[in-house]
Amino acid sequence: MSVLEIEDLGVTFSTETGDVPAVRDVSLHVRPGETLALVGESGSGKSTVALAAMGLLPGNARVSGRISVDGTPIVGADDRELSGLRGRTVSMVFQEPATALDPLTRVGAQIAEVVRNHRQVSRAEAARAAVDLLRRVGIPEPEHRASAFPFQLSGGQRQRVVIAMAIANSPGLLIADEPTTALDVTVQAEILDLLRALAADSGTGVLLVTHNMGVVADFADRVAVMLEGEVVETGTVEDVLLRPSHEYTRRLLAAVPRLAVDEPRGAGTAGEDPQEPEGSTSVVELRDVSVHFGRGRRTVRALQNVSLSVRPGETVGLVGESGSGKSTAARVALGLLRPDSGSVALFGNDLGRTRGRARRSLLSGVGVVLQDPVASLDARMSVTECVAEPLRVHRRGMTAVQRRERVAEVLELVRLPRGLAGRGPRELSGGQRQRVSLARALVLEPRLLVADEPTSALDVSVQRTVLEVIAELQGELGFACLFVSHDLAVVQEFAQRVVVMRAGSVEEEGPTMTTLLRPETEYTRRLIAAVPVPDPVLQRRRRVSLGLEASA
Structure with missing residues (x-):
């Protein structure tokens, strides 16, 4: 029996400009103790499928098809039924723990609240359960850390707190949406080891949404590849990553940077x-x-x-x-x-x-390109205005016409079509926004x-x-x-x-x-x-050689 069954799922969003189909005819399943990786480019529909499985799609979404979690239908369920499922039968780990945690509430209290939402226990029992969960996910000094606020923890520790909340009631299905994207490689490895152990120990099925093929090779049992709202290829992790049948999968894998340390x-x-x-x-x-930073003991x-x-x-x-x-x-x-x-x-x-x-x-x-172009570009400005701003500050002798010409030159250099010049940053894709940031950084040569x-x-x-x-x-x-x-x-x-x-x-x-x-x-x-590395066979050998798991 599968903990997640999706059959012929379709999702369409109603917008001011008309209907936008996001997912079409998607069928997937996840068995107990299994990890299914859902991969594809931004906009392929991965996160829409994950949110649909949680019943978290916005009100302008029309859903067709069938979704069941541990045998319970999701499509058509009311808010009361879904609230009873979330956190108990199915839980979600989001990409950015800072947005999933209340910055004004101590982490122990946040975990205890999840426990009390689904179990008839006292506050003291819930507090003890929160400490045990922090210990289970590898937080040092859990009794002390339970009283910490999220900002007092590292990024990896915050992600562990989010995982502790997700597993607090032993769900049958865990949905992880880009859970390691913002983490460095050592913390990423620790989080993956933690999720792997949880799946093995409790039989929890995992739906992993990611664009990191190394993570897929290291963690997944099966892979589903999405393109423009459709699943174009599914199979075991070895078949999809080593013997891809679809041209899109081959292009996706060809774009993955590969560490040469394991090559002859x-x-x-x-x-x-x-x-x-x-x-x-x-x-x-x-x-x-x-x-x-700081003074004295601090x-x-x-x-x-x-x-x-x-x-x-x-x-x-x-x-x-x-x-x-x-x-x-x-x-x-x-x-x-x-x-x-x-x-x-x-x-x-x-x-x-x-x-x-x-x-x-x-x-x-000196030009600067930062990690998050949304934060570094003024949402009130057009692309042209964002790129031209350094010219207004440092090249005051330039006329408006000269600035527009220089901006057009730089946008062409970073492969952005001129038609985007009048749009705002939020009207662009992530890659387009990052190229606007690059153009802004290079406009002063x-x-x-x-x-x-x-x-x-x-x-x-x-x-x-x-x-x-x-x-x-x-x-x-x-x-x-x-x-x-x-x-x-x-x-x-x-x-x-x-x-x-x-x-x-x-x-x-x-x-x-x-x-x-x-x-x-x-x-x-x-x-x-x-x-x-994005090779499941090679990655398995690396884990054995590093003593991370027994040789098969």
């Missing part, structure tokens, strides 16, 4: 490092930089004696776990943070000693581009397009790039050198292929080992 040393150019770029003067250089060391540099035309990958100091180092390079000690040289000038107009002129040579997790929230094909655009423009314009990322496969493809950070210090650095193929430190080896 003699294959292709693996293990070979490119020649160092010309030019001895660094575009940006941090020398023995230290940054501390002082937190963010950076400690960090030295790194980026040469002209070079891309340096800055990698490490969350909290390692990557983004802090990038903010220092951008002049957004003044170090407590050490110095920052930008284009050969001491940034700490530069003031006023000279400092603004210096910083105008910077000598240095700082990219902080620019592709982590994008699906693989859009990620591939954005990275290709950056690489092509770097070749044409010759800017240097400081690339901050937790995706080692992307860094391996994109960067000539890599700097590995740990707890605010530089753990290891060197040419990318040398460092990732032959790491010198145990920390770097663990970081690389935590990256799942």
Whole structure:
């Protein structure tokens, strides 16, 4: 018997401009203890299917077909019936735990509330159950952490709290919608191990919605591939990832960046490092930089004696776990943070000693692309206005006509059609918004581009397009790039050198292929080992070799 049965599901949204079909004729099932991965690009209908299974579609959705969870019909059920199912029979883990948790309520109380909603227990019993659940999901000092607020926990700990809430009443079905997208590779590996253990121990079926093919290879039993609202291919994880039958699946897999650490040393150019770029003067250089936040006992060391540099035309990958100091180092390079000690040289000038107009002129040579383009672009502005804003600030002598011409040139460079110039950021797809951010960063023809997790929230094909655009423009314009990322496969493809950070210090650095193929430190080896590869057979062998599971 399946814990989830979907037959001929259709979902259509009624909008002001007419009906929009989102899902057509989708049939799926999930058995107890099994993980079904639902993959596809943004807009393919994955999340719509997941929300339909929870009965959480908005009021403008028309649903046809049949959905049953543990034998209980979902389509046509009233709010009372659905409320009784959610949290008890079926639970959901969302991509961003910060939006799933109440920031003003202690995490123990939030878990206890879920327990009391479906069990006749006292407040004291629910509080003890919350502590036990925190212990079960691997939160250290659960008695102490139960009294913490969400903002006092790390991203990985918040995701564990969300999982504790989801499993509080031992549901038969767990729906996980991109549960590891915002996490670094080591925390991602821990969360996947936790979900794997829960499925094995309690027989919970898992519907995993993701665009990360490495996660699919590491965690799923079967895969369903969606394209424009339809399932175009289903099968075992080995069949779909290693022997795909549909052309779309093959294109999707071809776009996945692959870590070369598991490939033979003699294959292709693996293990070979490119020649160092010309030019001895660094575009940006941090020398023995230290940054501390807070005072007294609450002082937190963010950076400690960090030295790194980026040469002209070079891309340096800055990698490490969350909290390692990557983004802090990038903010220092951008002049957004003044170090407590050490110095920052930008284009050969001491940034700490530069003031006023000279400092603004210096910083105008730096472009920035951030992880979330929605937060970095003004929703009230059009695409043209967003891209032109740096010109209005730093090129005051330009006329309106000259600004429009320059914006049109840059939009063409980043492969955006001119027809999008008048739209707002929220009218664009995720990949289009990120290319608008890139155009804005390049409109002043910077000598240095700082990219902080620019592709982590994008699906693989859009990620591939954005990275290709950056690489092509770097070749044409010759800017240097400081690339901050937790995706080692992307860094391996994109960067000539890599700097590995740990707890605010530089753990290891060197040419990318040398460092990732032959790491010198145990920390770097663990970081690389935590990256799942999109090959289920190879990933299973890696887990055995790392002692993560018994050899079959």
